[in-house]
Amino acid sequence: MDEQQAILALKRGDISGLEVLVTNYQVKAIRTAYLITHDSQLAQDVVQDVFLQAYRSIGRFDIRRRFEPWFMRSVVHAALKAAQKTARQIPVESENEAGLQGWLIAQESVERQVESAEAHEKVWEAMDVLSPRQRAVIVQRYFLEMSEKEMAEELETAPGTVKWLLNAAREHLRSLLGSERSAR
Amino acid sequence: MSNIHSALEYIARRDVPEEINLWPQIAARIERKDTVNMNPKLKLVWTVVLVVLGLVLATTAAYAVYRYFADPGLQAVNEAGMFTDINSTAQPTVLPIQTPDAASGAATVVGLEQTQNGVTMRLEWVSLLDPRQIFEISAQGLDAQMEFGMPQVTYPGVTPQQYGGAIFSLNDGPLVTGRYVSYQILRKDDQFGGQVDMQIDIPLLQRTGDELAQVANFHFDLKDVQVVVPNGWGGSNAYSMRVNGLEVRQVHTIVTPRYTEARLCYDVPAAGQSWVIRDASIQFSGQQTSGETASMQRLTQVADHEGQGCADVRFAKGKSPGNISLNITVNGLVLDNSQEQIDSTWQLYTGLVDDIQVARAPNLGPASTPTSETPLEAQTNGDLTVTLLSVYADANRLAVTLRVEGKAPDSYVSANLTDAEGYDINSSYGMGSPEGQPNLYILTFVPEDMSHSAAQGFSPKAPLAERHFEGKLDVTIGMMDGIQSDTAFHFDLNVPVYPALIVEPKQILTANGIEMHLEKLKITPSYTRLYICYKKPSPNDWMIGASSTLQIGPDEVHADSYGLVADSDYNTGKGPDPDFVSSTRTGRCVKLGYPVGHHNRPETLTLTIPELEQSLPEVIPDDQVKKAQAEMSAQGIEIDYVTFTGNGGGGGGPNIKKKPAGMSDQEVMRLFYAALGYYHPGPWVFTININP
Numbered sequence: 036m037d038e039q040q041a042i043l044a045l046k047r048g049d050i051s052g053l054e055v056l057v058t059n060y061q062v063k064a065i066r067t068a069y070l071i072t073h074d075s076q077l078a079q080d081v082v083q084d085v086f087l088q089a090y091r092s093i094g095r096f097d098i099r100r101r102f103e104p105w106f107m108r109s110v111v112h113a114a115l116k117a118a119q120k121t122a123r124q125i126p127v128e129s130e131n132e133a134g135l136q137g138w139l140i141a142q143e144s145v146e147r148q149v150e151s152a153e154a155h156e157k158v159w160e161a162m163d164v165l166s167p168r169q170r171a172v173i174v175q176r177y178f179l180e181m182s183e184k185e186m187a188e189e190l191e192t193a194p195g196t197v198k199w200l201l202n203a204a205r206e207h208l209r210s211l212l213g214s215e216r217s218a219r
Numbered sequence: 220m221s222n223i224h225s226a227l228e229y230i231a232r233r234d235v236p237e238e239i240n241l242w243p244q245i246a247a248r249i250e251r252k253d254t255v256n257m258n259p260k261l262k263l264v265w266t267v268v269l270v271v272l273g274l275v276l277a278t279t280a281a282y283a284v285y286r287y288f289a290d291p292g293l294q295a296v297n298e299a300g301m302f303t304d305i306n307s308t309a310q311p312t313v314l315p316i317q318t319p320d321a322a323s324g325a326a327t328v329v330g331l332e333q334t335q336n337g338v339t340m341r342l343e344w345v346s347l348l349d350p351r352q353i354f355e356i357s358a359q360g361l362d363a364q365m366e367f368g369m370p371q372v373t374y375p376g377v378t379p380q381q382y383g384g385a386i387f388s389l390n391d392g393p394l395v396t397g398r399y400v401s402y403q404i405l406r407k408d409d410q411f412g413g414q415v416d417m418q419i420d421i422p423l424l425q426r427t428g429d430e431l432a433q434v435a436n437f438h439f440d441l442k443d444v445q446v447v448v449p450n451g452w453g454g455s456n457a458y459s460m461r462v463n464g465l466e467v468r469q470v471h472t473i474v475t476p477r478y479t480e481a482r483l484c485y486d487v488p489a490a491g492q493s494w495v496i497r498d499a500s501i502q503f504s505g506q507q508t509s510g511e512t513a514s515m516q517r518l519t520q521v522a523d524h525e526g527q528g529c530a531d532v533r534f535a536k537g538k539s540p541g542n543i544s545l546n547i548t549v550n551g552l553v554l555d556n557s558q559e560q561i562d563s564t565w566q567l568y569t570g571l572v573d574d575i576q577v578a579r580a581p582n583l584g585p586a587s588t589p590t591s592e593t594p595l596e597a598q599t600n601g602d603l604t605v606t607l608l609s610v611y612a613d614a615n616r617l618a619v620t621l622r623v624e625g626k627a628p629d630s631y632v633s634a635n636l637t638d639a640e641g642y643d644i645n646s647s648y649g650m651g652s653p654e655g656q657p658n659l660y661i662l663t664f665v666p667e668d669m670s671h672s673a674a675q676g677f678s679p680k681a682p683l684a685e686r687h688f689e690g691k692l693d694v695t696i697g698m699m700d701g702i703q704s705d706t707a708f709h710f711d712l713n714v715p716v717y718p719a720l721i722v723e724p725k726q727i728l729t730a731n732g733i734e735m736h737l738e739k740l741k742i743t744p745s746y747t748r749l750y751i752c753y754k755k756p757s758p759n760d761w762m763i764g765a766s767s768t769l770q771i772g773p774d775e776v777h778a779d780s781y782g783l784v785a786d787s788d789y790n791t792g793k794g795p796d797p798d799f800v801s802s803t804r805t806g807r808c809v810k811l812g813y814p815v816g817h818h819n820r821p822e823t824l825t826l827t828i829p830e831l832e833q834s835l836p837e838v839i840p841d842d843q844v845k846k847a848q849a850e851m852s853a854q855g856i857e858i859d860y861v862t863f864t865g866n867g868g869g870g871g872g873p874n875i876k877k878k879p880a881g882m883s884d885q886e887v888m889r890l891f892y893a894a895l896g897y898y899h900p901g902p903w904v905f906t907i908n909i910n911p
Binding site for chain 2: 050053054057058061062065066067069070075078079082083086087090112116154155158159173174177178180203206208210
C-alpha cells in the first residue's frame with residue numbers, strides 16, 4: 036500500500052499501516068536521531084518511541100499534510116530531548132585544540148574545509164562537543180537539507196531566528212574544527 | 220552539495236546500516252501495550268519510563284477521582300486518601316531563552332554591600348560553572364559622570380584556562396544592575412567541580428571632560444565558592460578571528476544602554492611596530508532584526524604587551540530591549556605614523572547575557588554573610604496555566620498530578636525535582652496522561668538510591684529518606700522547535716513521606732538448574748523495589764524478562780524498572796548501592812521496581828519469574844542461526860537473518876519470509892529466540908506473607 040493508504044489504514048486501527056510507515060522512514064529517522072544523540076542504541080529507542088507516539092496520535096494527523104515532515108520533526112525533537120538528558124560536559128582540552136589548529140586549512144568557509152574521510156571524522160568529533168540544540172539545527176540544515184526558510188516554516192518561527200541559531204551553531208562548529216575564527 | 224552534508228551522510232551511513240529493522244520490536248510493544256521501554260541491553264543508567272495511566276475524572280470541580288488502571292500502587296494510595304490535595308495554580312514565569320544554549324547553573328546568593336564615594340554596590344550572587352563564571356551586582360548613588368569599569372576577577376591558587384572573553388552588561392536607572400560573564404575553564408588542580416576562592420574588583424570611574432579616572436574600587440572576597448559542572452554548552456561568543464595570519468581578540472566588553480566599550484587586542488605584523496585599529500563598528504541584533512551600525516567614537520590605546528596591540532574602543536551606541544547579540548567589526552589596521560595599512564576585516568560577536576537562566580543553590584562559607592535573596596527575573600504569559608492538583612510521596616517514589624491549560628499543540632511538558640537546598644534530585648521519571656484527558660499529567664519520580672556529589676549538581680542525600688519531603692517542582696512548557704520561549708512554573712512541595720516496609724526473606728528457589736535468591740524488598744503503599752540474585756545459565760547477559768509479575772493482595776503488575784546491581788562475570792554494576800549488599804559473590808544481582816505496594820494489612824506477596832531471558836547480541840553466530848532456522852522450518856516458518864559489518868560497527872536482524880496463517884510476527888520472533896536458546900525457563904515463584 037502507498038503512504039496515504041497506510042495512514043488511512045492506521046487511522047482505522049490497522050497496524051499494517053504502521054509497518055509501511057516504519058519501513059519507509061525508520062532508516063532516515065534513526066540516522067537523524069543518531070546524528071543528534073551520538074548514541075546508536077539511544078537513537079533506536081527514540082525512533083521506536085516516536086513511531087509508537089505516531090501510532091497513538093495518528094487520529095489527529097491531517098491526511099492532507101505530508102507525513103514525513105511531521106514525523107521527522109517529532110524525531111528531531113525527541114532526539115534533542117534525549118540528548119539533553121544524557122548530555123555530558125566535554126572538556127575542550129588544549130591539546131585537542133592544538134591538534135585541530137594543526138590541521139588548519141586557510142579557507143573562507145567551514146564547508147570547504149570538510150573534504151575527506153579524515154575531515155568527516157573531525158566533523159563528527161566536533162559535533163559531539165556541540166550542545167544538543169546546536170547539533171539538532173546542524174542536522175536539520177545539513178543532513179535533512181532543509182533550507183532556512185523551510186526550517187522557519189517547519190518551526191513556525193521567523194527566518195531571522197533560524198538564521199541566528201544556525202549561525203551560532205556554525206560558529207561553534209567552526210571553532211572546534213580549528214578554523215581561523217576561534218570561538219567560545 | 221555542502222561538505223558538512225557529506226560528512227553527516229558518511230557518518231550516518233557508516234554507523235546506521237540500511238538493513239536495520241525496528242518493526243519487530245515496535246510490533247511487540249504494541250502487542251503487549253507496553254509503554255515501558257526496558258532496553259534489553261546492559262545499561263548502567265536509568266532511562267525515562269513512560270507510564271500510561273487510565274483515569275476517570277469526576278465532573279465536579281471540587282474533587283476528582285483518578286483511577287490508575289496500570290498503576291495499582293498509585294490507585295490504592297489515592298483511594299486511601301493519601302494524596303495531598305493542593306489544587307494550587309501557579310502564575311507562569313516566562314524565561315525567554317535568548318541564548319538557546321545557555322546552561323542553567325547553581326547561583327550562590329551573596330548579598331555583600333559596600334559604599335564608597337556615595338555609591339553603594341551590592342554583590343547579589345555568583346554562579347561558577349566549569350566553562351563560564353557569572354556574577355550580578357546592583358548599585359545606586361551614581362551620578363551622571365560616573366560609570367563602572369570592567370571587573371577584574373581572580374581565583375587565588377587557581378589559574379583558569381582557555382580564556383574566551385568576558386562581558387559586563389549594565390542596565391541604567393536609579394538602581395543600576397549589572398551582570399558579568401567570563402568564558403574560561405575553571406578547575407582547581409585540574410579537577411572538575413570543587414570549591415574555589417574568588418576575588419572581584421570593580422572600578423568606579425568618574426569623568427572630567429574627556430578624561431575618565433578611577434575614584435574607587437569595590438573589592439569582594441569570597442571563600443569556598445562551589446564550582447558546578449553543567450550539562451551542555453552555555454553562551455555564544457566569537458572571541459577571536461584570524462585573517463591572513465593576524466588575529467584580533469575581543470578581550471572584554473562593557474555593554475550599557477548608552478554606550479559600548481570593547482577591549483580589542485591584536486597581533487602586529489612585526490615586533491616593535493606600533494599598529495592601531497583603523498576603524499571599527501558595532502551592530503546589535505535581536506531575534507528577528509538587526510539594528511543600525513555605529514562606528515567607533517573613541518579609541519584609547521592600551522600599553523602593548525607580548526608583541527600585541529590593544530585598544531579600548533568606545534561606541535556611542537548601547538543595547539536596547541530585545542537585543543540578544545552584539546557584533547563587532549574591525550576594519551583594518553594602520554601602522555602608526557605611516558601610510559602602511561592592512562585591509563583585512565575581522566568580525567567578532569557576543570551573545571548578550573541578561574537572560575541566562577540561573578537557579579538557586581546553597582549559600583557561601585563563613586567569609587560572607589548572605590543577607591537577603593535575589594528573586595529571579597520574571598515575566599508573564601497570561602494564556603498558560605499550570606495547576607498542581609495533588610502530591611504523594613513514599614520512600615520509593617513521588618507522584619504529582621498536574622493540569623495544564625492553554626498549552627499549544629506543538630509544545631511539551633517536562634519537569635525537574637529539586638530538594639530544599641536547590642540540588643537536582645537524580646531520579647528516573649515517568650509521565651503520562653489519561654486517555655481522553657490530555658490536559659492532565661501524572662508525573663512519577665523514582666529517585667536513584669545512589670548518592671551523587673554536590674559537584675555534579677545532584678542532591679547529596681536520599682530525598683525520600685526523611686518523614687517529610689521539602690523541595691521544589693519545576694515544570695517547563697517548552698516549544699518543540701527548541702527556539703521559541705519556554706515557560707517555567709515553580710511549585711514548592713512539602714509533603715509527608717510514607718515509610719517503607721523492609722522485608723528480607725532470604726528465600727532461595729531452584730528451577731531448571733538455576734538458583735534464585737530473593738534477598739530484599741522495600742515495599743511502600745504505592746511501589747515495591749526488590750533485590751534478587753541468581754546464578755546465570757552461562758556468562759552472557761541473562762535478565763529477568765518483562766514477563767515477571769508481582770502480586771500483592773489482589774493487584775498484579777509487571778515490572779516498570781530494572782537495574783543491574785552487580786555481575787561477577789562482567790565485574791561491573793552500578794557500584795555501591797546504599798540500600799543493598801548482596802550475600803552472594805558470584806552470579807548477578809538486579810533491582811526491579813513494580814508499581815504496586817502494600818495495603819497496610821497482612822497479605823500475601825507473590826513474585827513470579829517465568830523465565831530468564833538473554834539479551835540479543837549484535838550479531839548471532841551463523842551456526843546458531845542455522846540451527847534455529849532448521850527448527851523453525853519444521854514448524855512452517857522461514858526466517859532470513861541478515862548481518863552486516865562496517866567501520867562504525869555492525870549488527871543484524873531477522874526478516875520473516877513465511878509463517879503459518881494467523882501467527883503474529885511477535886509469536887514468530889519468540890519462537891525464533893527460543894530456538895536460539897535465549898530463554899531459560901523457570902518458573903520461580905516466591906511467596907511471602909507481609910504484615911505492614
